[in-house]
Amino acid sequence: MNPVLGRRPRILAATTAAAGLLLVAGCSSGGGDGGGGKTTASGGVPLVKAGQLTTCTHLPYPPFQSEIDGKVQGFDVSLIDLVAKDLGVKQDIVDTPFENFKTGAFLNSEQCDLAAAGMTITPERAKNVDFSDPYFDATQAVLVDKKSGIGSFADLKGKKVGAQAQTTGEEYAKSKGLDPVSFESSDAVLNGLRTGQVQAVVIDYPVVQGWLKDKANVDAFKVVDNLNTGEQYGFTVKKGNTELVAAINKAIKDAKADGTYKKLYEKWIGPYDAAAASASPSAS
Numbered sequence: 094m095n096p097v098l099g100r101r102p103r104i105l106a107a108t109t110a111a112a113g114l115l116l117v118a119g120c121s122s123g124g125g126d127g128g129g130g131k132t133t134a135s136g137g138v139p140l141v142k143a144g145q146l147t148t149c150t151h152l153p154y155p156p157f158q159s160e161i162d163g164k165v166q167g168f169d170v171s172l173i174d175l176v177a178k179d180l181g182v183k184q185d186i187v188d189t190p191f192e193n194f195k196t197g198a199f200l201n202s203e204q205c206d207l208a209a210a211g212m213t214i215t216p217e218r219a220k221n222v223d224f225s226d227p228y229f230d231a232t233q234a235v236l237v238d239k240k241s242g243i244g245s246f247a248d249l250k251g252k253k254v255g256a257q258a259q260t261t262g263e264e265y266a267k268s269k270g271l272d273p274v275s276f277e278s279s280d281a282v283l284n285g286l287r288t289g290q291v292q293a294v295v296i297d298y299p300v301v302q303g304w305l306k307d308k309a310n311v312d313a314f315k316v317v318d319n320l321n322t323g324e325q326y327g328f329t330v331k332k333g334n335t336e337l338v339a340a341i342n343k344a345i346k347d348a349k350a351d352g353t354y355k356k357l358y359e360k361w362i363g364p365y366d367a368a369a370a371s372a373s374p375s376a377s
Contacts, residue, residue, distance in 0.1 A: 134180035138336045141203045146177040146184045149205035151191040154279050156303040156361040157211040158186075168299075168361035169209040172228060173328070175353065176344040191259055197221040200331040207330045207337060211297065213261045214327040223332055225341040227325035233262050234298040235318035241292045246318040255282050255291035261324055262295045271295075286314065295320075302363045 132143040141147055150169070153159035158167040165186050177184040193199045194208045195218055213231065214224050237243040243252060249271055256263035258275035266273040274291050276282040279300050285291045298319060304310045330337045348354040358365050 134182050136180070136336065136340060138180055138340050139206075139334065140180075140182065141206055142185075144182050146173065146180060146182050146207070147205045148173055148184055148186045149189050149194065149199045149208040150186055150210045151194070152188045152278075154211050154300070156299060158209065168229075168357060169211060169328075171357045171361065172345065172348065172354075173207070173209050173341075175348055176341050179344055180340060194218075194329065195221065195259070197329070197331065200329065203331075206334075207328050207341070209328050211299075211326055212329065213324045215261075218329075221332070222329040223334060223338055224327035224329055225338055226345055227327055228345050229299075229326040231322075231324040231326055232298045233265055233295055233320040233322050233324075234301040234316050235293055235295055235320070236286065236301050236304070236314050237293040237317050238286060238289075239313060239315050243293050244317050246295075246320060248317075249293055249295075252293055253291040255285045255294040257282050257296055260296070261322065262297060265320065265322055266295045283310075293317075297324075299362050 132140050134140050134146075148170075150158045150165075152165070154167075156167055157169040158165060160166075170184070170186070174184050187199070187205055189199055189205075191210065194210055194212055199205045200208065200222060208222070211229075211231075212218070214227060218224075235243075235246050235249070241252070243249065246269075249266075254266055254271050254273045255276055256266050256273040257279055258277060263273055263275060273295065274285065276285050279296065282294050282296055283304055286294050298316075301316060305314070305316075328341050330341070345354070348357070355365050
């Protein structure tokens with residue numbers, strides 16, 4: 094996900110069944126503490142703003158987070174709403190450049206409590222942030238134009254391949270000797286394929302699943318390969334914020350135990366994959 098330099102963060106209210114909040118334009122003060130005064134929620138969890146769990150994300154990245162009918166919704170949003178509910182607060186979302194998630198910049202400056210952006214757990218990223226337990230197992234898909242003649246990942250050599258900038262899909266393509274065209278967002282990746290800028294894309298399979306719910310996309314494109322890269326997604330918090338990590342892990346565990354996770358998975362992603370519910374805890 095390519096960062097947009099100079100982009101002003103937007104405060105957005107997450108809307109799910111648990112919290113039907115309206116989209117909030119601009120940067121609000123969150124109770125007059127200027128965003129710098131820390132408060133605590135249930136269980137002694139520290140929060141950067143009173144009465145809310147502030148989440149950094151990068152839009153759009155369906156089905157994990159995107160604006161639908163003027164509201165921020167998605168799989169990540171719904172899971173973090175469960176955390177907010179446990180803490181007795183509401184969730185507010187800040188749209189920020191993706192590079193800040195890798196460095197932990199917005200967490201360290203206490204503009205956000207956590208980051209939720211379909212982010213793969215890696216040792217490099219874990220140097221800057223603390224990860225929750227994995228909440229999703231991800232694979233990479235190769236999506237092609239049906240007229241391209243491409244039948245597998247092996248056929249991508251010499252072809253114009255697209256990927257989302259600074260993601261594991263792009264890194265994987267480069268590691269295999271490809272020189273992918275970088276796009277700022279997942280929507281831009283699909284548009285690049287649709288307009289012929291590239292002949293194929295390498296991107297997270299759940300994203301492709303979302304695209305292929307549209308008949309026009311099904312008619313034009315097809316998945317020719319699914320790459321098991323061993324990726325797992327995690328939510329991130331500022332280094333040392335053990336209380337919030339524990340609260341997130343508890344919400345994930347409870348959701349898997351009571352069937353909520355399965356319902357959200359089927360709503361946002363597709364047919365439930367039991368492997369996603371049996372992911373082992375993160376080393377971080």
